[in-house]
Amino acid sequence: MMGPVLAACLLIILSTAWISQANGATCKKDGGVCTCNDQTKNVDCSSKGLTAIPINIPTDTDNLKLDYNKLSSLSAKAFHSLSSLTFLELSYNQLQTLPTGVFDHLVNLNELRLGTNQLTSLPPRVFDSLTKLTYLSLFNNQLQSVPRGTFDSLSSISSIELLGNPWDCSCNDILYLSKWIREKEGKVNGIESATCVNKKAVLEITEEEAAEDCVYLNTTTAIPTTIITTLASSNDDDIPELPVPQENFQKFLGYQEPDHLPTQPQCLMSISGYLGLMMFFVLISAAILYVIHFLKKA
Known part of the structure; x- marks a missing residue:
């Protein structure tokens, strides 16, 4: 019976070492993937193929670079322990949306870079806590409008990049952005560069031009009641066929084709919670085996 007991003990040791690596694998000096500078409080995780933000980033980090990775989503609490951040770089990733509250603890942030992602929408009041923000980049995304009040709390903003987005100036959601730009x-530098899909400047849009209700199939925007009423009162043969852009159809159905597999460091970080549970069961198993061994000897 000593064989299983020794095996259980070996599993415990290996699991502990694995969990330790997963939980402390942020900086290269600790076996992680990022370059950390203790003097400048800079953490550079650029171009690492990351699909998740490394855990245990030092809480006193001032400058965090996560650009040129494969981040497609963020946890709502991804930056909650990093209230000292003044610079956050998330450009050149695959972000499609942002969770509400993701930046709520970044009260000292001066620069936020979100350019060249795939953002199709922003949650309401996502920048409310960023009262010290001076620079914001949202260029080269897929934004068609922003919720009312999105930029109202940016009292220190001096530069914002909005170009390279397909701003929809035919519907009334654009009126908030147009008024804010004016x-x-x-x-504020850079705001005049925001242009509609028809190349007209967003700041020139009038209420008459933006008179339509907004319906975006790849967002949670509600369908206007006029359409619902019309469809409900029509015969099947009379229901018009609504065009659905092919590039948005899979997103509308909630389907997304995986385009990559996580690298070893990301696997370690993402399964650390499961390893903790595994370690618990290993300990229980080892205790049971020990009791059986003791009883048989007795």
Whole structure:
């Protein structure tokens, strides 16, 4: 019976070592993937093929670079322990949306870079806590509008990049952004570059031009009640066929084709919770085996 007991003990040792590596694998000096500078408080995780943000980033980090990775989503609490951040770089990833509250603890942030992602929408009030933010980049995304009040709390903003988005100036959601740009014109750099899909400047859009209700199939925007009523009162043969853009259809159904597999460091980070559970069962098994061995000897 000593064989199983020794095996259980070996499993415990290996599991402990694996969990330790997964939980502390942020900086290269600790066996992680990122370059950390203790003097400047900079953490550079650029171009590491990351599909998840490394855990245990030092809490006193001032400058965090996560650009040129494969991040497609963020946890709502991804940055909650990093209230000292003044610079956050998330450009050149695959982010499609942002969770509500993801930036709530970044009260000292000066620069936020989200350019060249796949953002199709922003949650309401996502920047409310960023009162010290001076620079925001949202260029080269898929934004068609922003929720009312999105930029209202950016009292320190001096530069914002909005170009390279397909701003939809035919529906009334764009009116908030258009008004905000007009109010900040001459005070905030870069805002004039926002253009509609028809190349007209967003700041020039009038209420008459943006008179339609907005319906985006790849968001949670509600379908106008007029359409619902019309469809409900029509015969099957009379129901019009609504065009669905092919590139948005899979997103509308909630389907996304995986395009990569996580690398070894990301696997370790993502399964650390499961390893903890495994370690618990290993300990229980070892205790049971020990009791059996003791009883047989007695």
